[in-house]
Amino acid sequence: xxxxxxxVMWNTSDTGWAKSAWSSVFSPWIQxxxxxxxYLPRFEPTSILQTLSKFPITVFxxxxxxxxxxIQNDMTSYKFKSLKHCVSAGEPINxxxxxxxxxxxxxxxxxxxxxxxxxxxxxxxxxxxxxxxxMG
Numbered sequence: 001x002x003x004x005x006x007x008v009m010w011n012t013s014d015t016g017w018a019k020s021a022w023s024s025v026f027s028p029w030i031q032x033x034x035x036x037x038x039y040l041p042r043f044e045p046t047s048i049l050q051t052l053s054k055f056p057i058t059v060f061x062x063x064x065x066x067x068x069x070x071i072q073n074d075m076t077s078y079k080f081k082s083l084k085h086c087v088s089a090g091e092p093i094n095x096x097x098x099x100x101x102x103x104x105x106x107x108x109x110x111x112x113x114x115x116x117x118x119x120x121x122x123x124x125x126x127x128x129x130x131x132x133x134x135m136g
Contacts, residue, residue, distance in 0.1 A: 001059055002085055002110075002126040005032035011061040012040070012048065018116040019089055021060050021078035033059070045069045049078045057084040067109060071100040080105055085126060087112060095132030109134045 001025060003009060010021035015121045028035045035059050036057050040047060048070060052060060060083060062070075067088060085104065089112045112123035122136035 001027050001031075001061065001087060003028055003031035003033040003059060006057050006060045007031070007033040007085075008036050008082070009052075009059045009061070010038070010055075010057045012043070013061070013090075018119075020060075022114075022119055023026050023087075023089075028055065043069065045073050046069060049073060049075060052080050052083060053078040058082050059085045059087065061087040061089065062103065063090040064088050064097060064111075067093065067101055068097050075104045077127070080107075083107065086110065089114065092135075098130070098132060107128040114132060 001009065009028045010024065011020060013019040013023060024035055024037075038051055043066060047064070048062075051057070066124060084107070086101070086105070086107050086109045088109050092113050093109060101107065101109055110124045110126060110130070112120050113128060114120040124130050124135055
């Protein structure tokens with residue numbers, strides 16, 4: 001997640017998943033970062049895009065399926081002034097999704113892989129060259 005004390009972290013993982021504990025509680029606390037919380041009864045791409053453009057979120061983490069849903073929307077009216085680091089986990093992300101996200105936001109999506117019992121096992125870390133379709 002590459003968090004610092006000046007970051008505002010938003011992880012869209014449901015609280016029933018271990019990913020929520022890792023990215024919404026433990027990692028931000030260890031790094032002294034702020035956690036952004038937003039009640040969303042269901043995933044609405046428009047609400048996510050509005051939230052990312054309205055609030056000072058600097059680090060965003062969501063599942064590849066969510067990123068896929070986000071890029072299917074017209075993103076031209078949204079400006080993500082604070083966003084500087086994007087992360088995905090939960091399933092492999094398509095190179096086409098990362099390419100479209102980069103074209104629309106100017107940001108790469110750093111992919112991570114882990115399991116409930118292990119937390120992160122492998123990932124693309126900030127500063128690493130990302131090879132589309134590969135990780136770590």
